[in-house]
Amino acid sequence: MSSVADAHAADHHDHGPAKGIGRWLFTTNHKDIGTMYLVFSFAMFLAGGAMAMIIRAELFQPGLQMVEPAFFNQMTTMHGLVMIFGAVMPAFVGLANWMIPLMVGAPDMALPRMNNWSFWLLVTGSLILMSTLFMDGGAPNFGWTAYAPLSTTYGPDSTTFFIFSVHILGISSIMGAINVIATIINMRAPGMTLMKMPMFVWTWLITAFLLIAVLPVLAGAVTMLLMDIHFGTAFFDAAGGGDPVLYQHIFWFFGHPEVYILILPAFGIISQIIPTFSRKPLFGYTSMVYATAAIAILSFLVWSHHMFTVGLPLPGELFFMYATMIIAVPTGVKIFNWITTMFRGSISFETPMLFAIGFVVLFTVGGLSGVMLAIAPADFQYHDTYFVVAHFHYVLIPGAIYGIFASVYYWLPKWSGRMYSEALGKAHFWLSFIGLNIAFFPMHFLGLAGMPRRYADYPIQFANFNQVSTIGAFLFGASQLLLVFIVYRAVKNGPKADAKPWEGAEGLEWTVPSPAPYHTFEQPPRVD
């Protein structure tokens, strides 16, 4: 007891990080935890990307050459799950951990011990998920959406492990989200009113709300899968009065807000970076906040656009079509605000800015194909084809992934105290940009021409574009190794970075030295 009191009395400035492995295992420091999140999520990105490479290699030509369809389905499923739950969501939580306290002038996250638990539960859940790859009967093979009854009566043994891993990952994310909300609401420096918060903080606040609202719903859905598998219930079995489509309703009630969970923090990041490199304040801050909130609210009302062909009654079909289309309006507001921020600015093209511009351009492509998908009668053709795959990779990679890359380049000087090589960063951007478009643009054509998704083998008419796509995918994949090298090189012996390496940057995070000291803002700064 006295030791605790002593610790409090002591001046925190004297505390560096603990030594050895214990620093990482037991830490309550938001920067350590943020780093662990970022490193872990990047490892998962490589793992999920390696699976994508297997998918693309198999699809290089018609016929079965690399893998059996049974294994192909496992790759598709695990690729989706690993990318979403292992790569993108944790990367955003890592960014939140590092940056939100720095941006609102708080000494740490509001609930630091729980913060550590969130991270280690992420590892726990991921370990269980990955372990399914080595089980008898193989990993989950029913798509990341796990539709019943393919995942219940017909699922492999590993389904049970998958279900519990989703529970654990869900708990981890909910705790992370609670922490973010408590930090933002409660820990802001004096004078930092809500409408003065950086956009990244705003978008994360809204994302956290979405997480807390929908992850429990996913937990409910997979719990019902579990019950159908092991306890004889009939939730998704018409023979007992249930309905397989019920699963889809619950899943997508989670699933659609989930895709905005994967994009809103990236919106926030872009709203930080574009003003910095345009040397001009963000245009329409207030409308940005409202647009983000509108997207979040609407996201609860559109879930059945993933289910246009399951046989919804006509009024449902119409409602979900209209509701989905409306989301284009607030999203458009954001796009236009970003462009207007650049308009009449003084723009320079450092790597973060390149990724940000790439984001705005390519996300628009993905968003517009989303609007096409939202047209219900046309979705009777598009649904479950590569057109959908093209859509969501265009919003996920130039959206979520570019957002993360941009922030890595933007804040790396703050995290490590060192600059990356601008030339290499630009190379990374251009290789990614080219590879990405070669990989995913042809998928639009494939889908329209009639190629269904989740196919291990396909008619020969789709051979050409698949070949192109695979080449692009390998280019994109290989250029990610460059990122590993760039970051490694910068951290090891990059040139020292100033406290504020970007001329046009604004915000509290640039008022502390680079690298940010282990403890920052123990006395809250004043914001006016």
Added chain:
Amino acid sequence: MSSNQSYYVPESSIWPIVGSIGMFLTFFGLSTLLVNQSNGDPTTTAWVVFTIGALVLIYMITGWLRDVIRESRAGLYDAQMDRSFRQGMSWFIFSEVAFFAALFGSLFYIRFFAVPWLGGEGAKGTANMLWEGFQAQWPLLSNPDNSQFAGPDSVIGPWGLPLLNTLILVTSSITLTLSHKALKYDKRKQTIYWLAATVALGAIFLFFQIEEYIEAYSHLNLTLDSGIYGSIFFLMTGFHGLHVLLGGIILFVVLMRLIKGHFSAHDHFGYEAGAWYWHFVDVVWIMLFVFVYVI
């Protein structure tokens, strides 16, 4: 927002990682257990792993709570910290609300869409072609395919045990409020008595609930595998029951702390968190009573 004193950031702690190891063992063990059971394989090892995991988790929870209580008693927490805890707890309850909302949503979908369609009504009534003779009625005593899912003989009427249980839980919310009032006026004896009454009522509720399950299983043929009514009935009341159990345990711990002399009229976040949780569980029950039993 404007505390001058610096925010208390706890020193590094072993509990999160211990908790994660516990979770891993628990759920890896549990999954193996379930899978082996349905494949008819031996389950002993899985039981062992699961049990070790659960023990580690209990160890973690007690250790973690002990730390928090110690810090709180040492006066390390300021008003801002208190707000963080409160917000943490409120959002946790919000996530629970979302969980139950999913279950209620499922209930409504089944009742108002799926079952009528299977019975031949509504926009997708053609489904009845596949289930000749099946009639939609709620509660569902006869399933579309009774050879796969033998329906229950009858279901639990609302006006017996369930009504009693409703009264019990509502009363427990009242006793809890009385206890809370007493705490605010620093009347420790009354606080403890009313809280003890609350915990006791919770225990009685659980006792009746188990009684009801036994009745359902042994006399009514109402089971998890008796079709969708049994499925959703046990899912919803079961998860609610688990929450009563959890809430009861929290309140019990709070009671013990009260007896030890923790909590004051102004400083009793742990107490309030437990109370919020209890009221939440109570509200869920009232919804359950109306939508699962009565309507």
Added chain:
Amino acid sequence: MSVQALRAGALATAVTAPSSALAEWGVNLPEGVTSISNTIYDIHMWVFWICVVIGVGVFLAILWSVLAYRHSKGAKPAHFHENTTVEIIWTVIPFLILIMMAIPATGTLVDMYDTSDAEMEIKVTGYQWRWQYEYMDEDISFFSSADTPRDAERNLIEKTEDYKYSVDNPLVLPVDTKIRFLITSNDVIHSWWVPEFGWKQDAIPGFINKNWTKIEEPGTYYGLCAELCGQGHSDMPIEVKAVPKDEYREWVAEQTGDDG
């Protein structure tokens, strides 16, 4: 080892084989052979061109800003950061554009849901991994399975034009007849899809979905299962032979004659 070698060999041939011999560069939806598929195609093109225009507008705006206001060219930043009028404009105009998309979409959807007045009815049941067709007004019912040779999948023999498409027993349908489909499944969810008819419809076990078609041109139309249904998902194609009405009558007579 030998399997490995075989695979390596197959891969090598694949890389070197001239792919143009195999395939075409199809880039768009088929217009199809029913009124619904035609309307869907029109809506698709309508929405597509609107999106292209919006996209091009956005890209030009970005390009202009990026080129005209370069720091390296000494651009001095302005300081404005708000303008309610433009905010309102770019909220309202997209909204109006969306309405222009929604109107034709609504009409088409209503048509697609109108399964009344069908002249005949086919029940389609998905199985892992084949389709069953039942002619509700005749005494005809059969299974239709893929007959792609395994050796072609293993790259041991040349792949034909109908690789992964051909089936043993195609579904035979009359043209110019409104046909109602009752679609269901026996195990997991499948989805019955013939692009030339304009729609896919999920086959849900225990439930029946309805859709309809009225084929306007005789011909052979191919389709594929469009909902992940296990390892044979890419192995349950659809082949529809649409024939003139009298030919269809003959076919029915033949079938029922054989059976009875």
